[in-house]
Amino acid sequence: MSAPLTQDNIVFDKVEVKYSEYVYALRGVSLTIARGEFVFLMGQTGTGKSTLLKLLTREVKPTSGRVLLWGREIGGLPERDVPALRREMGIVPQDFALLPRKRVYENVAYAMRAIGATRREVRRRVPEILERVHIGHRADAFPHQLSGGEQQRVAIGRALINNPPLLLADEPTGNLDPAHSWEIMEILMELNRRGTTVIVATHDQMVVERMSKRVVNMQGGLVVSDVTPSDVSAEAITQHVTAGWDDEEPAHEDHPILEPEPPEEFEGPIPLDEEDLEPEVPPHA
Amino acid sequence: MLDRIEFLLTEAITAMRRNWLMSFAAISTLAVALFLLGGLGYVLIRMNAAAEDLSGRFEMRVWLRDGVSKQQISEIAADIRAIKGVKEARWVPRDIEWKRQIELTPEVAYFDNPFPDSFKVILADISLGPEVESKIKALPRVDAVEYLRAEQQFMEQLMNFLQWLATFVGGLLIVTSGILIYNAIRMNILARWREVRIMELVGASRSTIRIPFILEGMLQGLLGGFTASLLIFAAQQAVAEQLKAVLMTAALPRFPIELALVVLGGAGVVFGGFCSFLAVREPVRRRMGV
Structure with missing residues (x-):
């Protein structure tokens, strides 16, 4: 479920990011995140979750579509205004930096x-x-x-x-054991309780299940499922998450954001990372 | 404000310390370039002054035709003195010239006086010699003009050569040092990619990211300029000591070290700033890792 389109939201409106004629990072993603929300962007490497964060930090510009931060279009923001934009958010990179x-x-x-x-x-x-x-x-x-x-x-x-009213974390638990991962998540939750909007890109399924927060699952540059904690149980989140990784039918056909996967013979853009070119093994296989 | 300047300067000095070898290469090359340019420039200034002193010694002799009257001689004297570049024109009567020759070589006394009346012309500006010569030659009743054209030409050629040498070698070294400063700054940007990345992550302005690198280039230029000034001072002192030992008197005037520090230091700052500005114009952006 997505939040309504107001000035208090972060909105990705049919956003497409294309690195070359054949290489897409995002293929028309529409997503709304309300102020004060805690959202996980789930998916394997190269599915576009980091690109979504980069759109917000303006490391990447959308090829088409709009990205709105608190009602302001940031896709066309001039370079000189980017530092001011970044002072409106906190960025936690994967490698700590x-x-x-x-x-x-x-x-x-x-x-x-x-x-x-x-x-x-x-x-x-x-x-x-x-x-x-x-x-x-x-x-x-x-x-x-x-x-x-x-x-x-x-x-x-x-x-x-x-x-910052917004905190973006890219794989914050990627290099950590479960105990330390949970410590980090507790800090992020505490910040969220104080009103900070938190967006976390991760593929740490265990943490996501335990947190019981909204989960946006991505694959091949598309949002394949968007689950809020009130919708489903932890088991259902797992199903949503892994369903998207199977290249099978999307988990929720009636979901408003869900879009059908491209057919097998789709000859359009290829995935961004080489890993995606290898035969995919479902996590539960 | 002071807080800000302190932060930017600290960043610049840290960058120089981190990449000290490259910085040293840039500073020393710029110092040698400015030493050559500044040093040869100083030598040229001194030679110009010396040439002005010497011009009095480059005497021109103007021979008149036979049978020129005293009235005509005084007219010719007035015409010569009116020519630009002439300091003095003195009439030498033919009898006086003949007496001097007899004193030098008494055996010629048996001959008739072959000399016409003449003028000794002293130049105010040695470089105007050829011009003065042609103007005097154009005067009526002037038979011939003699002067040390070869010596004057040698002085001019020497100065032209030194000027060319300073421009060519110094220019070549200036370009080299510019490339070295550019490279030093680029390498420092790479060496400090973590700091640049963090600044970008937290939203530091572009000027905050770039100014330390430009300051670094200016500092390198300043140090290069100061080193060059001290080198020229040391070289001048060494030459002065040698000349003093030979001539037993103070042969060279005092070297204006304060002026050299200001001029060469300033030139270094401007040059270093320009090269580093070119270096940071290339994107300093790194992947932010998000």
Whole structure:
């Protein structure tokens, strides 16, 4: 189920991203995310979930269609306005992107200084941010002295320096064990409870099932299912998720966002990643 | 504001320290280029001054035709003095010239005086020699003009060669150092891709990302300019010491080190800033990983 089209929403309207004549990342995705929602973008590598995030950060421009952030069209935003756009969101990359020669405190402080914060502001806010992501006790540690989960918490802390109403996380648990994954998810949930819209691209099915949040499942640059927690149980989410990975019929034919898969003999655009060119093995096989 | 400047400067210095070998190559090449340009420029200025001093010694001799009256001689003197580039024109009567010759070679005393009246002309500007010569030759009752054309030409050729050498070698080195500064900045952008990526992730402005790299180029230029000034100063001191030992007197005037630091340092800053500006015009963007 998608949220209504208002100024408080993030809207992808028939968005197509084409890297070349034959290489598509997204093939006409329509999706609406309401302010304050927590959404998982699920799917295998190369299905277009990262591209959806990149459209919001304006790393990628839509080839066609519209991307609206809180009612503002950002697809055609001039390059000079992109930094201001990014200050409206927090971005958590998959690889943490921490500076190895700087301590935890300095990593967050550096990012704050880069956006023009004074030393006084940095001294006041950094400890507060580190406490918020439960890493204050490791403020003097270097990244290599931290566990994966702790590094990810620093990356999330850094994403909070602008007090963003929107947090985008790309595979935040991709490099973590289940215990640390859950720690990260708890932090994201806490931020969501405080009103931050959280969009997480992941293929961590276990985390998604346990969180019981809205799940947008993607495949081949299309949204193949969109399930809210009130709709279905954890088992049903699993079914939705894995159904899309089988190249079989979509799970919910009556779903408004669901679009039919291209036929086998479809000779149109090819998937973006080479992995997708290999024979696909269903996760439950 | 000061906070901001401090951040940008710290970034620039960190970048230079991180890539010190490349920075050193750029600074030293620029220093050698500016040393050649500035040093040879200084030598040319000194030679020009010396040539002006020497011009008094480049005497021109104007021989008049036989039988010129005193009235005509004073008219010719006025005409010569009116020519641009002439400092002084003195009449040498034929009898006085003949007496001098007899003093030099007494055996010629048995002959008749072959000399006509003449003028000794001293030039104000050595480079105007040929022009003065042709104007005097065009005067009526002037038979011939003699002067040290070869010496004057040698001085001019020497100065032209030095000018050419400074322009060519210095220019070549300037281009090389420009490429080195450009490369140093590009390499620093690559070396600091993590910082650039983080700045982009959190929405730092384009100027915040680029200014440290431009500052870095300007710093390299400044250091190159200062090094060149000190090298020229050291070279000048060494030459002055050598000349002093030979001539037993202070042969060269004091080198204007303060002026050299300002001029060459300024030139380095402008040049380094320009090269680094070209380097950051290429996209510094990296994948943000989302």
